Amino acid sequence: MSTDTRPKVAEPATATGGNVLEVENLRVWFDTPRGWVRAVDGVDLSLRRGETLGIVGESGSGKSVLSRAIMKILAPNARVLPGSTIRLNGVDLATVNPKTNKHLWGVDLAMVFQDPMTSLTPVLPVGKQLTETLRYHLGLDKKAAHEEAVRLLRLVGIPEPEKRFHQYPHNLSGGMRQRVTIALAISCSPKLLIADEPTTALDVTVQHQILNLLADLQEKSQMSMILITHDLGVVAGRTDAIAVMYAGRVVETAPTPRLFANMRHPYTRALIDAIPKVTMSSHTRLASIPGRPPVIIDPPPGCSFAPRCPSAQERCLKETPRLEPDPDAPVHSAACFYPLGTPDGGAARERNIAAGVTAAGTPVSPEVTV
Amino acid sequence: MTETVRERVDAAPAPQRPTASPEREPAQKKRRKRRDIGAAFGAVWIGLVVLGAITADWLPLRDPNEVTDVFAGPPSGEFLFGTDAIGRDVLSRIVFGARISMAVAIGATSIAMIIGVALGMCAGYFRGKVDAVLSLIVNFVLAFPPLIFLIALVTALEPGLLTLVVALALIGVPNFARVARANTIAFADREFVTAAKALGARPLRILTRELLVNVMLPVMSLALVVMATLVVAEGSLSFLGVGVPPPAPSWGGMLAAGRESLSEHPLLVLIPALFFFLTVFSFNRLGDWARGRVGRESSI
């Protein structure tokens, strides 16, 4: 019986080697005047070559911090606690010497940020920013770098790349800027690309184009990708597996179709329920998750979602559930004592509906779907 | 099946994972404590100085202008800080000198604050021509070399405490005006001002009721820094001989006088220097603490 809780795409294969990325018990805490902020509090992940993992969560769930921990660009007051492991193709990123591994980040690992306006340096022309990376990591000379940069700009779909090469970020539109950021990220053929909310700051029509571009590039180079977003719609059709984060932990993870068909964690359910559907009649009250954001400074014991969970029981307030694989389908793991779709979970929900209130004191109404 | 698969899973021993938190207290908390301690020290020192200045007449001190025959004597039981070149008690001169420093610092700052904030808020709220005129005034005051202005002004009017206070206040007005203006502009866009306007509130009411309170916070924190600057300015002027005229004791004057015998009697310089240092340091610590609570717009 394997307690390996990491998301797996296909049927449980024995492959533990061959993972592009392995994250174990990652904890990132921030040193603030009010105490330790537990932004990421014990996360496990793994990813294979060519796969796309979607990480979903609300603001403050720790998903961005997670990506920054991998890329080693955390704020100065962040601490990656001992016992955390991040391995890229077997190389432990925490202990690797940055001086001897100058060409790890930017080459094997790359990141695309949320806001294209701020992720490009405003005082340098766009082309210079590209050639800078190319010349540093790949050792190209000025002319070769220039040509390669123009090729990359064309590859990501920027018209008139020669002209754009000399322009500054503020001369370009939002969508074009994001394309430049993508060009920057893929310039050295990374093995893993992390896209942190790559489309949140863009118009809806452009979002689609950018996501397609990413998928396209991924297919061509068999690059692995982590897609971080708060929008389930973005990950629905474009990822192989999904990990749902809440309060610094992964609360559920499964291959994408399985997650949407058979969600286990009440939070995942609530997220999906909160999406307004076209089929709803007008004036339908939108479902929202009651309660307040979780406490991540010295959190109390118990499940962090308990105060807002319609299934909360006594046990949830005292013990912290661990991410456990579903015994029937080990690819699917959830951190819940009373998961949806199980007899225990169903019973818990019934009890709460009958009582009208959960163990945490949150009122429950019968319309909450199981 | 007597037991569910789930229970079997639950019964399996969970692999150990380190979950303990780091022992030490987060550094930021320590830093904040340190800053608060610094500010507390500052407050205590300033309090002492102000207290001394106010109660100087009633304290058991010698007359600061009384000339004894102990010239440049070292600190002793009789003269706690020693005596200066013509035999006056340094300790009492320091205490009485504090009067001038504090009067200037607090008095001039208050005047500068009142005028500056009024001007700055008007400029920031009404913009347009009012703002242009204020900007002109501010640039005008800044273009004028301040020390020359001060010296000329002090020479023009009767040299004395009042002149000093007025002159230094004038120099301080642009700083307050600028900060007040910047903050007024920032706050004037906020919804509570729009709401007040929509309710028909007149400008004066908006300025005093809604905006003033918000503007005063960064202004107060600036005031502490300005006080430090003015203590220094008064000292400089006294040093140059255009401050409060002798024989009135002032820290700057004592420093200037002590300079004559710097190599033989360094204490005559070091003691007033120390008081300057502690006082300015205290104002700065308090200013830092205030700025930490308020935010960045309180800088010039």
Add this chain to the structure above:
Amino acid sequence: MVSALRRRAGSVARFVLLVFLVTVATFLLLELIPGSPIDALLPQDATPEQIAAAREQYGLDQPIWARYLTWISSVLQGDFGRSYQTGLSVAEQIAERAPVSLELAFLAVFVALAISIPVGVWSAYRPGGLIDRVSTFVISATLATPAFVLGILLVYVFAVQMKILPLLGWTPFSEDPVEHIQRLVLPVLTLAAGECVLFTRLLKGDMMATLQQDHVLSARARGLPTWRILLRHALRQSSFSLVTVSGVVIGRLIGGTVLVEAIFSLPGMGTLVINAIHSRDYLIVQAVVLLTAVLYLLINTLVDLTYPLLDPRVRKVRTS
């Protein structure tokens, strides 16, 4: 195109207006000073007729606005008048003294920047590190030490006790370059210390904010070397405030070297002006104030012009 010209014209007009106001204010201010410029020239028992004759000779019997106009018109022709006291040309006296003050001011800012930029950049990069903590401490201490106190202390330590630098006085560069520089060290340090504090704080604050921005994170995520990120991606962006303030500081120091000149007995414009005020030698005061104000405003205008060089976002868009 037209609006740019209009803006330039506006700046020039403001410049002229300010200079005008400053000179008028100086005139008025000096008017307030009791006594008149020629008091020292006349004997004690001068008769009213002698006094009146002297006043007429120097044009002091004219109403104030007339005197102002006369002065302005001669200034515009390059004639700053002659000192009442010494009879020497005002322009000559200033020319003799100005280089000292200017040298002090520029060197002080230069030294301050040379120290502040590396310290500020590194402190922002490694907040709480050794350099940061040491520099913060030194800054606090320096900030709390008024310039004149610092100057005297420096004199005490280096000149009196350690005897490695000369005590007071000035040697022109042409006479003895080595001694010239020796004599410059302490005064420049005294002046620079105060400005260092301002610059370091400013730069550190701006740099810390910039270093948290996405584009810096993005550069780090791309694995670019630290020095490159600090200098190319971060510093240029964070330097706007520093540049502005440097300009203001130079302008302020040109008129503000008085204290340091007094402490170190340097023959600069500051001491010239103070003496002139005391001896009611107004023409000197007016000329110096005019010069200082003009320089201050010029420098500020220059600073404004450098913005587009630093920040491409401010530049005019040539092709839309």
